[in-house]
Every structure is written in C-alpha cells, then in structure tokens.
Amino acid sequence: xxxxxxxxxxxxxxxxxxxxxxxxxxxxxxxxxxxxxxxxxxxxxxxxxxxxxxxxxxxxxxxxxxxxxxxxxxxxxxxxxxxxxxxxxxxxxxxxxxxxxxxxxxxxxxxxxxxxxxxxxxxxxxxxxxxxxxxxxxxxxxxxxxxxxxxxxxxxxxxxxxxxxxxxxxxxxxxxxxxxxxxxxxxxxxxxxxxxxxxxxxxxxxxxxxxxxxxxxxxxxxxxxxxxxxxxxxxxxxxxxxxxxxxxxxxxxxxxxxxxxxxxxxxxxxxxxxxxxxxxxxxxxxxxxxxxxxxxxxxxxxxxxxxxxxxxxxxx
Amino acid sequence: xxxxxxxxxxxxxxxxxxxxxxxxxxxxxxxxxxxxxxxxxxxxxxxxxxxxxxxxxxxxxxxxxxxxxxxxxxxxxxxxxxxxxxxxxxxxxxxxxxxxxxxxxxxxxxxxxxxxxxxxxxxxxxxxxxxxxxxxxxxxxxxxxxxxxxxxxxx
Numbered sequence: 001x002x003x004x005x006x007x008x009x010x011x012x013x014x015x016x017x018x019x020x021x022x023x024x025x026x027x028x029x030x031x032x033x034x035x036x037x038x039x040x041x042x043x044x045x046x047x048x049x050x051x052x053x054x055x056x057x058x059x060x061x062x063x064x065x066x067x068x069x070x071x072x073x074x075x076x077x078x079x080x081x082x083x084x085x086x087x088x089x090x091x092x093x094x095x096x097x098x099x100x101x102x103x104x105x106x107x108x109x110x111x112x113x114x115x116x117x118x119x120x121x122x123x124x125x126x127x128x129x130x131x132x133x134x135x136x137x138x139x140x141x142x143x144x145x146x147x148x149x150x151x152x153x154x155x156x157x158x159x160x161x162x163x164x165x166x167x168x169x170x171x172x173x174x175x176x177x178x179x180x181x182x183x184x185x186x187x188x189x190x191x192x193x194x195x196x197x198x199x200x201x202x203x204x205x206x207x208x209x210x211x212x213x214x215x216x217x218x219x220x221x222x223x224x225x226x227x228x229x230x231x232x233x234x235x236x237x238x239x240x241x242x243x244x245x246x247x248x249x250x251x252x253x254x255x256x257x258x259x260x261x262x263x264x265x266x267x268x269x270x271x272x273x274x275x276x277x278x279x280x281x282x283x284x285x286x287x288x289x290x291x292x293x294x295x296x297x298x299x300x301x302x303x304x305x306x307x308x309x310x311x312x313x314x315x316x
Numbered sequence: 317x318x319x320x321x322x323x324x325x326x327x328x329x330x331x332x333x334x335x336x337x338x339x340x341x342x343x344x345x346x347x348x349x350x351x352x353x354x355x356x357x358x359x360x361x362x363x364x365x366x367x368x369x370x371x372x373x374x375x376x377x378x379x380x381x382x383x384x385x386x387x388x389x390x391x392x393x394x395x396x397x398x399x400x401x402x403x404x405x406x407x408x409x410x411x412x413x414x415x416x417x418x419x420x421x422x423x424x425x426x427x428x429x430x431x432x433x434x435x436x437x438x439x440x441x442x443x444x445x446x447x448x449x450x451x452x453x454x455x456x457x458x459x460x461x462x463x464x465x466x467x468x469x470x471x
Contacts, residue, residue, distance in 0.1 A: 241470070245385075245388060249380065280422075284422045288415075308411070310411070316453065
C-alpha cells in the first residue's frame with residue numbers, strides 16, 4: 001500500500017477530475033520548518049502541493065462551517081469528529097462534504113520542540129517515522145517524535161476517523177496507554193483554594209486575543225458572546241474576573257461538543273493550559289451522560305436533549 | 317429601663333446592623349417557585365430577608381451568563397428554582413436546564429468557586445414550606461462562606 005500522502009493526492013486528483021468536488025482542503029508545506037499550512041486545491045494539476053505528515057496539526061474542519069458547494073477535505077480523526085459535530089448541529093451538509101479520512105498517530109507540538117532548543121531557531125528539519133531531526137545555526141539535533149507530540153495526541157483515544165468517505169492509509173490500532181484524564185484528576189485532588197489559585201495564575205496570562213476561539217471549529221457563532229455589546233455579558237478587559245468569565249463560558253459552550261483536537265492549546269500565544277478546562281467539561285459530560293461527541297451522526301447534541309432520570313443530586 | 321440598659325441595647329442593635337448579611341439572588345420560575353414564594357408569604361412562613369427575587373418564565377430561561385455576571389457584581393450566593401421534573405409549563409425547559417446546570421456547577425467547583433455559592437432547587441407552587449426551608453438553607457450556607465471574593469470584578 002502506498003503512503004497516505006500519495007493516496008490523498010490520488011483521491012484528490014480523481015475527485016477534482018470527476019468534478020465530484022470544487023475544492024480539496026488539505027495541508028501543504030509551510031514556510032517555516034516543521035509547520036504545515038492549510039491549502040485549497042481547485043485544480044487537479046496542483047494536487048502535488050498536498051502533504052501528510054506529523055506537522056499537519058491545524059483542524060481543517062473550521063473551513064467547512066461557512067462553505068457552500070461540494071468540498072473535499074483531508075481529515076484526521078479529530079477533524080473528522082469536528083465535522084461530525086458540525087453535521088449533527090446542522091452547520092455542515094453531509095452531502096456537500098467528501099471526507100478523506102486519514103488515520104493519525106499524532107501531530108507534533110512546535111512549542112515543545114522550541115522549549116528544548118532554548119530559543120535557537122530551526123532552519124531546516126526533516127522527519128521519518130519516529131524521529132525528527134532539526135538543524136540550525138551551529139546545531140543539529142535528532143529528537144524522538146513521540147516526546148514532542150501534542151498533549152491531546154498523547155491521550156488520544158480515536159486515531160481512526162469515525163466517519164469518512166475515503167480512507168487514506170491503513171487503520172491504526174487504538175491505544176489506551178495513558179489515562180486521558182490524568183491531569184484533570186491531579187487538579188481535582190487539590191483543594192478549591194489551590195485550584196482557584198492555579199486557574200487565576202493560568203487564565204491570568206490571557207491577553208484576550210481570542211485565538212483559541214478563532215481556531216476552534218466549533219466556535220462558529222456569527223456573533224460570539226464576547227463581541228456582544230447589547231447586553232454585554234462578558235467584560236472586554238484583561239481583568240482576571242473578565243478573562244475567567246470568558247474561559248468559563250467558552251468551556252461551557254463547547255461542553256459535550258469539544259473533541260479535544262488541541263487546536264486551541266496550539267494556537268494560544270501565552271501557552272495557557274486550555275485543555276485543563278476543555279478536558280474537564282469532556283469528563284463531566286462523560287461521567288454524567290456517558291457521551292462522547294463526534295462519534296456518530298445519529299446522536300443529538302448532549303446538552304440539547306435530556307433523559308427523565310438525569311442525575312440531579314445537586315438540586316435541593 | 318435605665319439609661320445604661322438603653323445604651324447597651326442600642327449598641328447591640330448598632331452591632332447587629334454592622335454584621336455582614338449576604339446578598340442572595342433568587343431566579344424563580346414564574347409557574348412554580350415564584351408562586352411558592354408567594355404562598356410562603358400568604359402563609360406567613362418566615363425565611364431570611366436576604367434574597368432578591370428575579371422572576372423568570374422558566375428555569376430554562378436562566379443562562380449561565382446570569383449566574384457568572386451576578387458573582388462578578390458581588391452577589392454572594394445564587395438560587396435558581398424551577399418546577400419539579402415532569403411539571404414544566406413548557407414541558408421540558410427544566411429538564412434541559414438540569415443538564416446545563418449540572419455541567420455549570422461541576423465546572424465552577426472545579427475552578428474553585430465554593431459549592432455553596434450556586435444553588436438549585438425544585439419548588440412547586442404548593443411548596444411554600446419547602447421554599448422557606450430552601451432559602452433558609454441557602455442563606456445559612458452563604459453566610460458561613462462569607463462575602464464573595466472569587467470572580468468579583470475589581471477585587
């Protein structure tokens with residue numbers, strides 16, 4: 001079987017040639033080493049631009065939410081799950097999308113690599129199955145890819161897209177090596193005081209750039225609550241109270257929808273541990289309603305429905 | 317009463333005034349808890365005067381924004397009260413709200429907001445007694461927690 005990259009190109013060429021889609025959304029090599037960038041291929045002659053490797057981090061599902069017309073999309077498992085949520089929430093037409101699913105072993109987190117390089121700039125990089133070699137001015141290092149995967153990829157439970165039209169590459173075996181809620185359990189074990197201090201410090205770093213919101217495929221509201229002014233529920237300052245409100249409400253808005261693709265964490269310029277919130281709401285929803293988003297086209301959004309016997313111990 | 321006694325009595329009253337009293341915001345469903353509060357009033361059932369009532373058409377109307385904004389503005393405790401499951405005027409408003417509140421409450425506690433700040437209850441229009449009990453409980457709990465500090469804007 002050929003490489004996933006070649007299969008993606010082959011399928012893309014066929015889809016464009018046959019006129020099944022107007023555009024293929026995929027990844028191409030970025031201008032910076034170890035970074036890929038989204039690309040839109042409209043012409044079958046250009047499919048060679050498409051790539052597939054461990055730098056393909058961005059969640060491309062974002063682009064489907066305001067698109068019309070037939071679109072082909074290269075989707076990792078988490079992207080595919082975001083697409084499923086979009087379809088379930090009637091934001092994406094199933095018939096309009098051709099999902100080229102790619103089983104994914106995780107993408108690398110550039111921030112982690114930057115941290116070990118101690119500020120040295122990478123000028124050249126190459127990758128194979130489990131090694132990343134980086135070169136720069138006066139240094140060369142070979143790194144083990146496994147250690148530099150995104151946090152969300154390390155605890156990933158769904159490496160194969162749950163919904164796809166075409167699968168590029170072979171299905172991978174799902175792993176359950178680490179406890180996906182390990183970090184959350186650690187925080188939960190602390191006292192409320194300690195947790196408050198932790199989140200004050202963490203969310204206090206926020207500069208309200210809204211990169212986390214802008215990159216999130218599920219933040220598709222035409223007008224976000226932070227932009228509303230009449231009434232203005234969320235203050236626009238970087239006062240701790242306002243930033244906390246922003247992050248609490250954002251976490252609530254993606255409760256039962258977030259597929260933990262890690263896009264928000266990767267986008268954050270202040271390196272805020274956003275997964276401490278998103279993973280927590282995922283855990284709450286899992287524990288209370290036994291629900292995992294983005295796995296099935298049949299299930300309705302968990303916070304939009306109810307059962308007569310939902311847990312209600314907290315209600316007097 | 318001697319003048320000394322009067323002085324000491326008035327001092328006591330003054331001190332009482334100085335004692336901190338919590339402000340509790342109560343979002344009450346028009347079809348049940350609001351009427352329950354009314355019934356408590358008609359029945360002369362006593363409960364602490366610390367609550368400020370906001371009447372809402374359904375507990376499903378209560379957006380988490382309201383609760384977080386209240387805390388930001390320095391409200392010490394919040395009570396949201398709606399109809400018992402199966403008794404919603406709009407059939408299922410309270411049931412959808414129940415899921416939303418469950419997630420909100422867990423998340424707020426996780427972030428470090430004291431559990432006693434956010435309270436939820438089911439009180440029907442016939443439960444004046446229960447309404448007074450719930451309010452007493454909530455006020456007592458909030459009083460024990462002291463004035464709200466976390467999430468207050470400008471603190």
